[in-house]
Amino acid sequence: MSLEIRAPWLEAETTKAVWSALTADGAFVRFVGGCVRNAVINGPPTDVDLVIDRAPEGAVDLLDRAGIRVEPTGFDHGVVMAVLDGQSFEIASMRRDVTPDGRRSKVEFGADILEDAQRRDFTINALYADEHGHVEDPIGWALSDLEARRVRFIGSPAKRIQEDYLRILRLFRFHAWYGEGEMEPPGLVACAGLAGGLERVSRERIGAEIMKLLAAPDPSIALKAIEETGVMEHALPEARRNGPFAALVALERRYGLQPVDPLRRLALLTRGAAPEEVMERLRLSRHTANELAARSVSYPITDSSTARRLGYERGAEAARDVMLIAAADGGPAIHARWVGDINEGARQKLPVTANDLIDVGFTPGPRLGAALASAERDWVASDFVLDRATLVSRASEMREAG
Structure with missing residues (x-):
């Protein structure tokens, strides 16, 4: 399948400058991953990532010669960050994995594009493009999977997961963002069997992945699968079972709440759990934990008076979320006037000092x-x-x- 993409990032002067620097002495360079994937489906822009057939020292030398600032983020694993005019470009040396330990893999540099593609997680992330936007699909079925909205591992799901157990959660997150329908059985079976490996992953990484999942337009199917495979017990045991996410998503759409707020979804997912426990589990910031606590439901909105009270006590945004969460979870149906009542309450100021x-x-x-x-x-x-x-x-x- 021959395909050519067009995207603002591809035409940007900063992108062209980084490309020119990396290819100045004939190096093989390609754009890769999310920026290519989303350009193919006209999705939202993502970070611009590239690969190069040089060791990281070689990439740094090429960038230095062009006067482009380099941050050696992940240098030991073949990744450097080029920063130009406030924009960052992650540049990975093409590599193959050896001796994976389930969190990170030792690597060897100098792989070709097929070897580089085969070490990636999902087929839809193994798309490459040159400076003209010509798309390359080394493994041969990434484009067809993307067209079918099918998210699946490259090669053996178990092997891919054992290279980095966070890929368990990434599977569900990518399905929520890019998949359609039911998830692929082989991946689910592998996730269920290896879910215990999440104990080896830092809570910060797990927390970040869950928040990205919850920010998807509709994570209902993915969240149901996480629960059914037993993965949730290892990722977030504080989560309730059978959360009414479809109902919440429907209410969000009804009230035009875009972009999606993952905090609202997290509050529903962990309703009944102590916000402090969730904060500790996911290594959330104190601010995020306080916002989560503000969305815990202490009493339902039943009329305009309680709507104004909740707006005053928790602020307009948190009170609105409490109303939506309660309604999704079988509480009182929402009256249109309550949104205005909440806003009115949030504007109140105690008249005595x-x-x-x-x-x-x-x-x-x-x-x-x-x-x-x-x-x-x-x-x-x-x-x-x-x-x-x-x-x-x-x-x-x-x-x-x-």
Whole structure:
């Protein structure tokens, strides 16, 4: 199959400069992987990756000669990063794997394009292109798999997984993004049998992979397969079983929530688990853990008043997600007015301050804090109706009484 791609990254001056630098003395260079794959299907742009038939030292020398900054990221494994005008290009020396240990493989440089293709994970990632956009499919069926939206390992699934156990999760992630229909049985069988190998993968890598999976337009089929193969027990045991993801995806589409927020999906996936445990499991940042906690459901929205309250307590975005999660999980059906109510609640600001209470006789300390908290509770309970004068008066009466 002869194919030529067109993409903005291919025509960019930075891309042309890096290509010229790497091919200055006749080296064999090709674009590879996601940038080619997505250009074929007119998908969103990805990072621009290249391969070269030189050892990493040779790639660095070529880039240095052209005055292009180099970051030796992954140098020991044949990868360097070229940085030009704020854009990064990952350049891998074509190589073959030897003595894999399930996390990373020792490599030998100097492979040809077929050998390089055969060591990649999935057929759809083994596509190459030259500077003119001519696509090459060394293994012979990458393009047909991409056209069929079929995600499968190159060669033996078990062998590919044992080279890097993170490929178990990558299979599900790539199916969520690029696959259609049910997943390929040989890959699922291998993932089920080797799922325990995920214990050898860092939690940071697992967390990043799960978040990428959850950001797919519809991860429902992939998540069901992760659960059925037993992979989820090793990747995220805090996840609930039989989560209603199809219902959540339908609600997201109904309300035009694009791009997808993986936090909302993670909150549904781990509903009932402590956010701190999920944070530790996936090595999430403290900020992400706090956002996850804000989406845990403590009470359902049943009317405009509770919608405004939730908007005030958690902010518009988190409150909206709580509403969607509860509805997807069999809670109250969403009323159109609740979105506006949530936004109204999020705009509310407590009309009384600590200084207002100090002006009527409070002194800084625990009693002042308790009085301010009580005023806020009364104000929220009134559906944000009580004004500053009433709240101050009530606080003053409480102080005098007590």
